Amino acid sequence: MKDKYSKQVEKTNKKNRKKFLKTPFSARIILLPQCLRNSKKCIGEESGPFFICGGCGKCKIKAITESAIKTGYKKVYILKGGKIIPSLFEKDKPCAVIGVACPWEGFIGQKICGEFKIPVQFFPLSRDGCADTDVDIDAFLKFIEE
């Protein structure tokens, strides 16, 4: 049975879908959680509230980032936490956002996007947790191309 946060994030996704799809790729950003990294082999570096991918390919972040940039997305961020999101919006002024997270983090992220009136699409992790999480990359790459 789906928990209340899963239902809520789906509802918000539906509500935002049309506006999101009207936004050009160049005005969209993607927020990825740092827990998607390979915790033992990652060569990325911390930079304030972000991780910078070192491109080792030992997790799915490299392929996601490359595909998103090729598609035309403005930015892909690997977040250490959600606190930075408001100032990131102030700086980048995205017109739409995709966030990958667990339903609870997605719910919080959607609330922040709502405060900024930014149409957000949440994409759930296929395995959540604090580290070495996973996402269905084929489904996600299809999702970001819409």
Ligand code: SF4
């Ligand atoms: S692909 Fe990037 S984020 Fe993933 S483990 Fe390698 S350096 Fe870290």
